[in-house]
Structure formats: structure tokens, C-alpha cells
Amino acid sequence: MNKQPKYRQVADALRREIDSGVYPPGSRLPSEAELSGRFDASRNTVRSGLNMLVSEGLISSSQGLGYEVRKHEVFELNASRFENLTFPQNGDAYSTDVTNAGRHPTQTFRVEVTPATKYVAERLKVERESTAVLRFCHRFVDEVPWSTQATYYPDWLVKEAPRLAEPGDIAEGTTRYLAGIGVEQIGYFDEIAARMPTPDEARLLDIGAGVPVLLWTRTGYSADKVIRCTITTFRGDLNRMNYEIGTLSARQEDDPQ
Amino acid sequence: MNKQPKYRQVADALRREIDSGVYPPGSRLPSEAELSGRFDASRNTVRSGLNMLVSEGLISSSQGLGYEVRKHEVFELNASRFENLTFPQNGDAYSTDVTNAGRHPTQTFRVEVTPATKYVAERLKVERESTAVLRFCHRFVDEVPWSTQATYYPDWLVKEAPRLAEPGDIAEGTTRYLAGIGVEQIGYFDEIAARMPTPDEARLLDIGAGVPVLLWTRTGYSADKVIRCTITTFRGDLNRMNYEIGTLSARQEDDPQ
């Protein structure tokens, strides 16, 4: 007889019903008052149970509207193709991928000079607090905030490639621009982590409780130096990263889709 | 004058203090009663604020002990080396990596025959509900639950490689065993996602609120067929995945560490 607390029983019961399809994605749950009656619990207790499900990312709530079962449409990011070494396409990949999926991409962009954080300095192999150029992108899909991308370039590189510090877009892509002046990216190092968003990230990506962010750090290097560090934050509930490694084989061809 | 609700003011103030080092990782926060006095708020209001920080993964609480600022020691997983194509080393990589880090690895292991879930069936390219062999690993580092790893092998492959269904360990590693009978893995496809843990996952990995899981799905294929699907779940707060792509360059050599 291991008695669970009542608010947990509420959460478990509702979670089971959501999983089994009683409340399909997009549907509304009964109101707190109704659940309060059904489970013979106070409104506070029911709210505790609902809060668990919110923290798990299973449901979301809005004032005046009620609780809704979250939909999970996942967007695939092909990380190993994203920035092909021989045909660098940089940020363009985002626009093309999104457009191909029949969605509408928009983004805001800004450039600034900023001291490198500890995390960035370690990766760029420069002194902490030494300045770096930050090219920052805030991306949307169908007007929904999707990701933020911050690319840092070390000071010494900006001296060789001054256009990096200019506020405008670089039409041919930064990788190609750098290759043009003799700085060729020959490899990169990816780090992927997950955590709950900071309040800033939650605001920029418009995510509520229960949704983690996927952190993708790509450090690109030339034959002898680190030339950039890109930190991308994605909504964890809307994105999945893919890596294709090894011989491209029948796996692709016999895919019926 | 945008007045924030009181519980949010509590959370923001404490978050700022944690970030600025007033409460360093591992230290204890003042008790609910003390904070209640300091912020001139009821215990419930203070609890709401503290709960926010718990959901963000910044602090954790235990009955009788109080609230503690979470420590973040991250373990690096080198995914591109993990299963080298020419020198397959499979699960061994986990033991060696952990031992090299001066930690103590343990694991439990079991084998079962189970119907493939929709997710697994899609990746193995078999019928939904058709049986697969599941080799399941529950891994610990210094007695702390670290990850679970579930590898599924399709039915047709088990007919050719019967040892896959045997309960015991395969000493030389499954990749090598399969290569020995002519089924060579020539590539794989990785998918990485993040989400909040299910109650089952939270139990197996012993994670509380505010910690997401990192989901890593590796689908391995031979020249003409998919031969396995491995789903690994990690604690998001303790792990980071790395991919090294492109020419191995000076990046490694001039790394002082």
C-alpha cells in the first residue's frame, strides 16, 4: 500500500488519459473546478497536479482559456549537411530547409563587438574578455520564434576579414567570404547540450515551463587556427538534430518517403 | 511601471544572487520562513518563486534539508569516436571513457524479445509490432544513474546472428560479432532530441524537476539494410555530446590540456 499524494494521483491519472488518447494533442482538459470535483480535491491540489504536467511539457495553460494538450510537430535539422565542408552554405540552409518544408522563414540580424565570455573564449582560444565580433540571428518559422544563433569571430580574424564587423549581410555567406581571402574552414567540432532555458532564452524563444532548449555549439577551424564559434539555441520541443556519418548508402535510396 | 507578481520577484532576486555568486553551487538557500520574512510574502508565495527556480534546474529541494544550488559537472561524450567505423568498440567506449575520467562505471544488462514500437519500427524499416531483440543497459557512474541504452535488432538479423538473443554479454562487442558473420556496419544516422523525462525515465535516471533528458538515437546500417537502432537517454544536466567532423587538424594538437 504505497499511497501517493493526491496531487500526484491527479497528475498520473491525467497523464495516462493523455497518453491513451482520451485527450488528444490540441484538445482542452476539463477546468480546474471540474477536476476538483472529479478527484474530490481542492483547487490547489488539482493545480499542483496540473503543474506537474506543465513542467513535463505535456500540457500548457493560458489564463481565461484553460489547459491544452501540447502538440509536438518536430522539425528536423540535418547538422552534418547544414554546413557542408566543400560547398559551404552557412545560414542559407535554414531558409531553404524551412521553405522546402512549406513554411515561411523570417529573421532579424545584428552585428556587434563584444568581449568574449569564458565559454566563447575557451573555444576561440583567445584571452577571456578579449573582444570578438558577434553576428546574431533571431529566427522565426511562420512568425513563431524558432532559434537564436550567435556566431563569434576572433579579433585577429576580423583584422584580416573586415567585412565580418560590418552590420550588413554578407551575400555569398561568411564561410565562402573567408575562403575567398584564404581562410578555409576544413573541419568543425560540435557540442550538443540540453537544459532549461534562462529567462532571456524563454523570452526570445517564447517558451513556457516544461520546454528545454537544445544548445548547439559549432567551433570551426582552419588548418591551424580556430576561426569561429557558433552557438545556436533551439526550442527542444520543436527540433531534432540529425547527423549522417559514414558511407552514404542504400539507407537513403530505399527510403519510400 | 510593469509590476511583476511577487513570486516572480522572489525568483528573479534569488536567481540574480545565485548567478552573481552570493549562493555558490552546492550551498544552501535560506529557509522558506526566512525568505518569507525577507520578501514580506507568505510562505506559499515564496514557495511559488522557489518552484520556478527548481523548474529551471537551478536549485533542488529536499524535505528536511532545504534548497540547494545545483552543481553542474558535465561529462563529455565524444559521439563521433564512440563507435568508430573501422575500429568498432561499441559499449566499451563508455567504460573506458568513464574510467579515464577517474570515475567508477557500473551497469546492469538484460536481453528481451519485444514488439517494436512505432518509433523503432520506422527506423528498423520493419512492420510495426513485429518482434525485435532488445539489449538493454542501465549505466551508472560512481553509483549515480547516468544513462539508459536500448538497442533493438530486427528479427531477420537475429535469425542470422542468434547470439544477439542470448542473455549474456558478447565479449568482442556486437558490432564486431556482426562483422564476423558478414554483416558490416558501414554508416549510421544519429538523431538528437531533448525533452522533459517521462516518470519512468525520471525514476531510472533519478532526476527531479527541472532536468531534461538528452535523447540520442543511432540507427546503424550495412550496405543494403538497417541492422540496429540504439536509443540512449542521458541526464541533460550531466552530459554533453560532441561531434568532430572534417580533417583532424591542429585543433587537437595545440590543445594544451
Next chain:
DNA sequence: TGCATCAGCTTGTACCAACAAGTTGAGCAA
């Protein structure tokens, strides 16, 4: 018809009270 208002629903915030249950250290007993 068209528009504004408002009643009645929803969740959000904030307080109070009481008791359960886990942890620790002081202090007493063997």
C-alpha cells in the same frame, strides 16, 4: 446590421491555517 458592454466562464496571484514527514543535533541514559 454592427458594435459595445457585460455576465460568466476560465486561470493567475496571494494570503491563511494545519498537519505530515524528513533531518539534525542536543542531551540524556546505559
Next chain:
DNA sequence: TTGCTCAACTTGTTGGTACAAGCTGATGCA
């Protein structure tokens, strides 16, 4: 000294109340 008990702390659970604030559809006025 050793070991046990217990008081005094901590957070966890559950109940209650009241009002704020967002949303929707019905009502009624122009």
C-alpha cells in the same frame, strides 16, 4: 563513550478564501 530519544528545525501536502485578469458569447443599444 556509545547509542537512543526527542525537540526543533526543514520542506511536503492539503485544505480553505478572496480577488485579479483574460477570454467568449449573449445581450441589448444605436
